[in-house]
Amino acid sequence: MMEHSQYRAAIMADPHNADAELRAHREACAECRAFTEKLLKFESRLERALRVDIPPKADVLPFARKRGSAATAPRRWMALAASVLLGAAIVGGVWLSLPQPSLAAAVVAHMAGEPEAWQRTEAVAQPELADVLKDSKLRLKPDAGVVSYASSCAFRGHRVPHLVVQTAKGPVTVMVLVHEAARQVTPFDSEGYRGTIVPVPGHGSIAVLMRDSGISAAEIQRIAARVDESIVWTG
Amino acid sequence: MQRRARFQALCQSLRPDLLRFAFWLSRDRALAEDVVQESLLRAWKAQDSLLDEGAAKPWLLTIIRREYARTFERKRFATVDVDELIAKEEPMLAAAEEQDISDVRAAIMKLPDEYREPLVLQVLMGYSTAEIASELDLSTAAVLTRLFRARRQLRAACGEDTSQDPQE
Numbered sequence: 406m407m408e409h410s411q412y413r414a415a416i417m418a419d420p421h422n423a424d425a426e427l428r429a430h431r432e433a434c435a436e437c438r439a440f441t442e443k444l445l446k447f448e449s450r451l452e453r454a455l456r457v458d459i460p461p462k463a464d465v466l467p468f469a470r471k472r473g474s475a476a477t478a479p480r481r482w483m484a485l486a487a488s489v490l491l492g493a494a495i496v497g498g499v500w501l502s503l504p505q506p507s508l509a510a511a512v513v514a515h516m517a518g519e520p521e522a523w524q525r526t527e528a529v530a531q532p533e534l535a536d537v538l539k540d541s542k543l544r545l546k547p548d549a550g551v552v553s554y555a556s557s558c559a560f561r562g563h564r565v566p567h568l569v570v571q572t573a574k575g576p577v578t579v580m581v582l583v584h585e586a587a588r589q590v591t592p593f594d595s596e597g598y599r600g601t602i603v604p605v606p607g608h609g610s611i612a613v614l615m616r617d618s619g620i621s622a623a624e625i626q627r628i629a630a631r632v633d634e635s636i637v638w639t640g
Numbered sequence: 641m642q643r644r645a646r647f648q649a650l651c652q653s654l655r656p657d658l659l660r661f662a663f664w665l666s667r668d669r670a671l672a673e674d675v676v677q678e679s680l681l682r683a684w685k686a687q688d689s690l691l692d693e694g695a696a697k698p699w700l701l702t703i704i705r706r707e708y709a710r711t712f713e714r715k716r717f718a719t720v721d722v723d724e725l726i727a728k729e730e731p732m733l734a735a736a737e738e739q740d741i742s743d744v745r746a747a748i749m750k751l752p753d754e755y756r757e758p759l760v761l762q763v764l765m766g767y768s769t770a771e772i773a774s775e776l777d778l779s780t781a782a783v784l785t786r787l788f789r790a791r792r793q794l795r796a797a798c799g800e801d802t803s804q805d806p807q808e
Contacts, residue, residue, distance in 0.1 A: 410806035417791045417805065418784040419762070419769060440804050444791075447800055448763070451791075454744035455764045457663060459656040546766065589649070606650040607694035634656065637766035638694065 406430070412437050420448045421547065445547070452548050456634070508585055509593040509602055511561055512612040516578065516598060522554040522569050523576055523616065529555045537566050541583050542640030543608075549635035561585070572628060574620060579632050583609040592622055601629050608638055647687060650696055651680050657765065661701055664760045665708050667749050679707040701765065702775065740798075747797035755790035758783050 407430045415427055420441070431438050516522075528551045537555040538544055543566075545552065553576065554569035566581040578600075587610035591602040599622075600614025613629040658679070662672035683690075683703050690699050748756060758776060761767040769787075773780045788808075796802050 413804070413806045414788055414808075415784075418787040420791075436804070443801070447791075447795055447798070450740055450744050450798075451748075451759075451794065452763050454741045454748060455660065455664065455760060457660055457745070459659050604649060604653065606646075606653050607692070607696055630656070633653070640694075 406433075409434065409437055413440055416441055416444060420444050449548050452546065508561075508582070508587065508610075509591055509600070509612070510595070512580055512600070512602070512614065513593070513595050513598050515558065515560060515567070515580070516614070519556070519558070519567065522556070522567065522578065525553045525569065526551075526571060526576075527553060529553065534568075537568070538581075540564060541566050541581050542638060543581065544637050544639060546635045546637055549632075570632070574624065574628065575615060577628055577632070578612075578614050580612040581609075581636070582612060585609045590626070592625065599625055601625055603629050603633055605633065605636075611636070643687075647684055650693065651683075654697055654700060657697065658700055658704060660764060661760060662704050662708065664748065664756060664764070665705070665753075671711070675704060675708050675711055678711075679704045682707065697765070698767075698771070698775070701761075705775070743798050744794065747794045750797065751790055751793060755786050755793065758786050759790040762787060 407426055412427060412430045412434070415422060415424070416431075416437075431441055534552055534555045535544070537557045540557070549570065551571040552568050553571050554567070556567045557564045558567040558580075560567075560580065560582070561584070563584045565583070566579075568579045568581075570577050570579060582602075585602075587602050587604040589604065593600055593602070593614075597616055598614045599616075599620060600612060602610050602612050604610050611629070611633060613625065613632050615625065615628075655676070658676050659672055662675045662679075663669055666672050666675065679700065683700055686703075690696060748759075751759070758772045758778075761772045761775060762769075767775065769780050769783050772778070773783045776783065778786075785808075792802065792805055795805070
């Protein structure tokens with residue numbers, strides 16, 4: 406039997422350590438379970454603290470400016486949380502309408518087939534979520550939000566994770582499209598859905614969409630950036 | 641041009657993580673921007689060495705670490721005064737919506753480099769212990785010790801109850 410101090414030292418080094426021996430100790434020891442819960446609460450604070458805001462920037466690194474100019478350039482680190490994914494079209498408030506790339510159309514069409522996905526609010530079990538994500542070789546960071554729906558769906562010839570994440574702005578659907586390379590951020594607004602396709606270099610793209618509730622284009626992009634940041638690619 | 645556009649898209653998508661990593665390395669936003677900019681220029685010149693685009697992030701983080709070390713060597717900074725750094729970055733530290741986040745940020749700023757860096761790689765970049773060990777050229781045991789100490793110091797600095805924490 407592992408000692409309490411051994412368990413706590415290990416879990417303090419890696420609070421998300423999934424080692425079977427650690428799990429067994431935690432299940433058998435109420436004190437260490439409580440200790441872990443407190444530690445995970447702090448871990449959430451830690452992760453949020455490390456994610457400092459990065460200003461939106463129209464320029465594209467690394468060609469936007471020459472070395473040395475950074476020291477004098479105005480910096481806006483304190484700007485509201487925003488994403489580099491805000492493209493010029495979005496900043497200008499211009500939404501593209503379908504039909505645009507057929508990928509966006511296919512995503513919207515897929516929504517009609519699973520209306521129940523929006524209804525659920527309780528978190529799906531971790532093993533179920535892990536099972537849905539494993540083929541796409543990714544996991545979600547702990548602060549990704551409550552995932553209330555997770556399904557491995559057939560989409561354009563592949564099985565893809567279809568998730569619904571509960572956010573402060575309402576439920577957000579995320580489709581992880583590792584087989585769908587996108588060249589650029591593609592916002593769309595169609596059939597009662599607002600969303601965006603975001604390229605993920607080396608991992609295809611992700612589609613993020615909400616049922617239209619008056620949410621702004623910029624807000625969708627911020628949510629998409631947050632989703633993108635919540636993904637940890639494992640392969 | 642297509643090659644350049646592809647590289648730009650890669651940089652765009654990874655920019656937030658790269659800047660955050662550089663910021664927590666240097667604890668100086670201006671320096672972080674310079675380091676990232678210089679690193680991306682180096683990466684552009686060396687992009688043929690990136691065989692798998694999926695591995696771009698760790699590849700770029702390694703370049704940033706080296707560039708930061710070079711910058712540090714070039715400028716031969718005087719001993720860092722953490723309180724000065726905190727004062728300088730006060731707007732950012734205070735930008736958090738919640739007070740508890742500001743407290744943690746200030747505590748992270750005060751962590752020694754050898755604890756802060758593996759912690760950022762683990763928590764923010766999603767690195768495993770083995771990946772951190774490889775990146776920092778440490779044993780996995782050394783990484784685990786540093787991560788343990790980092791959290792112990794942070795928790796204490798943030799007023800968490802550490803009475804149940806194990807002793808080394």
